Amino acid sequence: MLGTKEIKRRIRSVVSIQQITRAMEMIAVSRLKRAEERLRSARPYAEKIQELMENLAPSLPKIDHPLLAKREVRRIGLVLITSDKGLCGGYNANVIAHATRFIEEHKSQEISLILVGRKGHDFFRRRTYPIDHTLLQLSKEISLQEVKEICGVVTKGFEEKRYDEVDLIYTRYQSAMVTRPTTLRLLPLESSEILTKGPSWKGEPLFEPSAEEIMAFLLPKYLEAQVYKGLVESVASEQGARMVSMKSATDNAEEMISTLTLTYNKARQASITKEILEVTTGAEALKFARERKESKEV
Numbered sequence: 001m002l003g004t005k006e007i008k009r010r011i012r013s014v015v016s017i018q019q020i021t022r023a024m025e026m027i028a029v030s031r032l033k034r035a036e037e038r039l040r041s042a043r044p045y046a047e048k049i050q051e052l053m054e055n056l057a058p059s060l061p062k063i064d065h066p067l068l069a070k071r072e073v074r075r076i077g078l079v080l081i082t083s084d085k086g087l088c089g090g091y092n093a094n095v096i097a098h099a100t101r102f103i104e105e106h107k108s109q110e111i112s113l114i115l116v117g118r119k120g121h122d123f124f125r126r127r128t129y130p131i132d133h134t135l136l137q138l139s140k141e142i143s144l145q146e147v148k149e150i151c152g153v154v155t156k157g158f159e160e161k162r163y164d165e166v167d168l169i170y171t172r173y174q175s176a177m178v179t180r181p182t183t184l185r186l187l188p189l190e191s192s193e194i195l196t197k198g199p200s201w202k203g204e205p206l207f208e209p210s211a212e213e214i215m216a217f218l219l220p221k222y223l224e225a226q227v228y229k230g231l232v233e234s235v236a237s238e239q240g241a242r243m244v245s246m247k248s249a250t251d252n253a254e255e256m257i258s259t260l261t262l263t264y265n266k267a268r269q270a271s272i273t274k275e276i277l278e279v280t281t282g283a284e285a286l287k288f289a290r291e292r293k294e295s296k297e298v
Helices: 004-062 091-105 118-124 144-159 211-297
Strands: 075-081 110-116 131-135 165-173 179-187
Touching: 004 211, 075 091, 075 118, 075 144, 075 211, 091 118, 091 165, 091 179, 091 211, 110 118, 110 144, 118 131, 131 144, 144 165, 144 179, 144 211, 165 211, 179 211
Parallel strands: 075 110, 075 165, 110 131
Antiparallel strands: 165 179
């Protein structure tokens, strides 16, 4: 059985860890609120550009644009979004496992990786998959420059025919408790993927300027909106997972402190009982010795 000093030392260690996990939980709550607000702020723009793309979707087969070119899929560019830090439960493990399954399902194609986040890079750099680009650390506010950097790598690779298809794997955010790794095809764009509700008008529309010019302007914006959405949802999912993980760690620490305190009290009580027994035994021995001495004298 552990001594009281060792148990007290363990209790102090667990209390220190609990203070750290509680602080990290509060930080994650604050960052999650900001991420949710960023997600809500991005929705009006995403909805409007989606509406414009849906209005143009029926004209896609007639439009000649490099980002719409359909080819036989031999090479796939895979954009994977993970976190830069750990301590977020199974967030990284789940999205990496999802990406691994995607790669296994496309063994016949050549996969090239575009990695966002240190955890994904640390995992795949030990494997044999080619890594075309890595963005190791996102800024707290997810800058437009970072979105354009990812989109630039994707569009350049697709236009140069290094990729016949580009897919994005990110973690879709529904709530702090519910997140889901998701695969979204970025390129080539097809009307069936864009056209979810249909155009807002009936009949054959007339475009001024032409549909080709409008689409040439909108396609990069639409791609940036999809990548930005994936980044924002992944950050929100990461902070939600970290908040849940740190809350669980704090609760476990509280339970461990209770268990150790109970063990400490038992050990202390046992020590006191032992001391009392020793004192009582000593007193009884002295009493017996004194009585024996007196009986001899008599």
